[in-house]
Amino acid sequence: MKTSNYIKPPRIAEWMLKSVYSDKGEYTHLGDFREVFNEMYQGKGFLFAWLWYWFQVIRSLRGFISNKIYWSTLMFKNYLVISFRNIIKNKWFSVTNITGLAVGMACFILILAYVQFEMSFDRFHEKAGSIHLVISHDSYMKSNVEEYSAETPELLAKALTDSIPEIVNATRIMKPWTKKAVLQNNEKSFYETGLYADRNFLSIFSFPLIKGDKIESLASPNSMVISESAAKKLFGNEDPIGKSIEYKERHKQFNLHITGVLKNSPPNSHLQFDYLISVPTLIADKSNSFMINTWDVGNFITYVEVKKGSKKAIVEGKFPSFLKKYEQKGYQLYLQPLKDIHLRSHFERETSTNNEMKYIYLFISIAFVILLIACINYMNLATARAVTRSKEIGIRKVAGANRTQLFKQFIGESFIVALLALGIALVLIKLSLPYFCSLVGIDIQINYLHNTALMILLILTVMFVGIASGSYPAIVLSALKPGNVPRNISLLKETFEKNSHGQPFDFYFLDDAFNQLYRREQRTGKAFGYRATKSEISMFFKLEGNIFFS
Amino acid sequence: MKILSRSEELVLLAIWKLEHDAYCVPIRNRLIKITGKNWSFGSIYDPLDRLEKKGLLDSFLTDPINERGGRRKRIYRLTPLGKKALLEIKSIHDASWADVRGLKPETNKV
Numbered sequence: 155m156k157t158s159n160y161i162k163p164p165r166i167a168e169w170m171l172k173s174v175y176s177d178k179g180e181y182t183h184l185g186d187f188r189e190v191f192n193e194m195y196q197g198k199g200f201l202f203a204w205l206w207y208w209f210q211v212i213r214s215l216r217g218f219i220s221n222k223i224y225w226s227t228l229m230f231k232n233y234l235v236i237s238f239r240n241i242i243k244n245k246w247f248s249v250t251n252i253t254g255l256a257v258g259m260a261c262f263i264l265i266l267a268y269v270q271f272e273m274s275f276d277r278f279h280e281k282a283g284s285i286h287l288v289i290s291h292d293s294y295m296k297s298n299v300e301e302y303s304a305e306t307p308e309l310l311a312k313a314l315t316d317s318i319p320e321i322v323n324a325t326r327i328m329k330p331w332t333k334k335a336v337l338q339n340n341e342k343s344f345y346e347t348g349l350y351a352d353r354n355f356l357s358i359f360s361f362p363l364i365k366g367d368k369i370e371s372l373a374s375p376n377s378m379v380i381s382e383s384a385a386k387k388l389f390g391n392e393d394p395i396g397k398s399i400e401y402k403e404r405h406k407q408f409n410l411h412i413t414g415v416l417k418n419s420p421p422n423s424h425l426q427f428d429y430l431i432s433v434p435t436l437i438a439d440k441s442n443s444f445m446i447n448t449w450d451v452g453n454f455i456t457y458v459e460v461k462k463g464s465k466k467a468i469v470e471g472k473f474p475s476f477l478k479k480y481e482q483k484g485y486q487l488y489l490q491p492l493k494d495i496h497l498r499s500h501f502e503r504e505t506s507t508n509n510e511m512k513y514i515y516l517f518i519s520i521a522f523v524i525l526l527i528a529c530i531n532y533m534n535l536a537t538a539r540a541v542t543r544s545k546e547i548g549i550r551k552v553a554g555a556n557r558t559q560l561f562k563q564f565i566g567e568s569f570i571v572a573l574l575a576l577g578i579a580l581v582l583i584k585l586s587l588p589y590f591c592s593l594v595g596i597d598i599q600i601n602y603l604h605n606t607a608l609m610i611l612l613i614l615t616v617m618f619v620g621i622a623s624g625s626y627p628a629i630v631l632s633a634l635k636p637g638n639v640p641r642n643i644s645l646l647k648e649t650f651e652k653n654s655h656g657q658p659f660d661f662y663f664l665d666d667a668f669n670q671l672y673r674r675e676q677r678t679g680k681a682f683g684y685r686a687t688k689s690e691i692s693m694f695f696k697l698e699g700n701i702f703f704s
Numbered sequence: 705m706k707i708l709s710r711s712e713e714l715v716l717l718a719i720w721k722l723e724h725d726a727y728c729v730p731i732r733n734r735l736i737k738i739t740g741k742n743w744s745f746g747s748i749y750d751p752l753d754r755l756e757k758k759g760l761l762d763s764f765l766t767d768p769i770n771e772r773g774g775r776r777k778r779i780y781r782l783t784p785l786g787k788k789a790l791l792e793i794k795s796i797h798d799a800s801w802a803d804v805r806g807l808k809p810e811t812n813k814v
Contacts, residue, residue, distance in 0.1 A: 160771055168773075175749070177778065180765060185775030186728040186745060192771070214746060 163191045164204060167211045174218045237567040244539065251535050255575035258528025259615060260582040264590055265521035266611060271598050272509055274422045275496035279360045281459055286466065286489040288456040289501055303502040305452045308445055311352070314458055317476055320469045323459040325352040326433060329505060331404050337429065338400035339388045346384055348429035350436055358459050365395055366414020372430060375438040379414035384428040401431070408435060421597050424495050424506040449482060455505060458489070466491065525615070532623035536568065537630060547631055560632035568624025572616045708793050712751045716760065716790050719780050727777040728752070752780065760786035
């Protein structure tokens with residue numbers, strides 16, 4: 155072979171070939187392949203040689219990969235078996251451990267489900283991002299009290315859409331004078347909560363209608379839309395559309411006919427109602443004329459839909475000139491985004507009682523602290539028990555396990571425990587959910603399959619618990635040196651003798667394992683995985699012999 | 705001792721024949737020449753490893769060689785046990801072929 159014509163095979167292919175076979179660390183096969191590669195190059199050209207080399211590598215890869223998979227599944231099975239044996243062997247230990255974790259996880263998930271519910275308020279509206287509540291800020295001269303109020307005059311909605319181009323649409327609602335009103339159908343009558351709502355209310359908010367038209371159902375006087383459950387109560391299985399109903403409040407009494415049926419308002423809506431009465435009903439009633447067509451009385455709650463992409467601050471910046479145009483003095487207007495109403499607004503005369511963001515943060519931190527405590531508890535227990543497993547680690551190490559393998563084993567074990575704990579936690583959640591709901595006063599439905607965020611949270615929780623609780627034992631245990639294991643065992647033996655009342659303990663399996671290993675080392679002259687020196691092993695024997703077999 | 709497999713026998717014979725230069729490449733070349741079929745490297749490493757494990761072969765390493773990308777050659781030799789195994793297989797062959805008659809290429813045709 156001429157050295158001048160000598161070429162190298164493709165580097166990646168050679169590297170792959172190197173990982174397939176080692177020939178006891180000498181890689182002589184790479185030399186063989188190079189020789190043939192060069193022969194081919196000289197005889198048949200570079201392309202042929204190159205293709206041949208790659209073909210060889212790819213062909214050998216199949217066996218290599220199936221071999222790898224075979225052995226890794228075998229080891230995986232072994233790890234599984236060992237960890238289950240360990241769990242079963244230390245029953246009380248496992249029970250305390252897993253229930254501890256499970257309770258922690260259950261609390262964590264419940265609290266976060268509550269938080270998720272609170273954060274999800276009013277997100278279901280299609281236009282949720284662009285709907286804003288109009289807030290008025292009064293400074294009364296007389297009482298010196300500053301007040302932010304959700305209530306605004308009747309004329310405001312139309313004036314806003316007319317003179318501010320960014321405001322596409324505006325709708326008004328009004329709370330009834332009494333919190334609950336009577337709906338009466340012949341002899342059946344019920345107390346229900348509800349609202350007066352403008353004709354475009356249902357086209358701005360996405361409360362789904364089952365029957366009736368979005369706009370027409372609230373367009374004319376004396377029309378009313380009721381919820382599914384109210385319809386069921388009042389009319390049973392009959393079709394409620396077109397039926398008339400007696401409506402009684404403290405001062406008011408209307409004869410209304412039903413023009414639509416709504417789905418029950420979702421629990422995570424700040425507007426909760428069982429009926430909607432059209433605003434024209436109010437206007438048609440002469441006794442309400444004091445608040446209609448005026449700027450002086452603010453009884454309505456106004457929501458505006460802002461053009462997509464226009465900023466809240468820009469719209470708010472146009473309010474002073476708007477108020478001047480309509481000759482309004484003594485108060486300012488602001489916007490409150492719909493998504494913030496539940497957690498970030500505290501105004502007078504709002505439609506709902508709201509939660510506060512700081513409580514949400516508090517709950518989140520409590521949830522994490524609980525989970526962390528459960529993890530630390532597990533870590534503590536696992537590390538305490540770890541000493542008893544040092545002999546297993548010693549044997550694994552001397553038989554050729556490297557540190558990453560041991561690390562994987564212990565992390566995997568804590569993952570199994572975390573998964574078991576998750577299973578128990580889910581059962582605990584299922585059992586305790588009704589009590590939890592009555593405690594927080596809301597009806598939370600946990601629907602795992604349809605709740606991707608919760609699913610991701612569950613997976614992350616298991617990962618977090620697995621890693622957080624397994625990392626410390628895994629690091630500590632995998633770092634044990636086989637040479638130190640006998641010393642650990644001797645320590646262990648002392649404690650064991652104390653605890654087992656001097657009964658003999660079987661360490662013969664250790665002797666056997668090391669004997670075999672020693673013979674193999676003698677035969678091959680080289681350790682395969684772990685490079686235990688002979689002195690290390692003989693020290694092991696000496697120590698072991700002295701301690702256990704003297 | 706078990707009877708050698710055919711590939712083991714061929715490999716052992718090739719090593720015996722190649723004498724001082726019996727490493728993988730010439731072994732493979734020789735087998736390809738004799739059998740007229742393509743032998744992959746895997747099909748040679750495998751019996752070599754097996755034979756070495758059984759003690760029919762032993763091997764030593766040469767100095768690193770530049771043309772081989774700085775890799776050594778692993779040169780194989782027959783052990784006395786290997787020679788014995790070869791002789792044994794030869795006697796088995798002789799005995800089993802001794803009284804076979806009438807086996808001609810045409811008879812294989814269907």
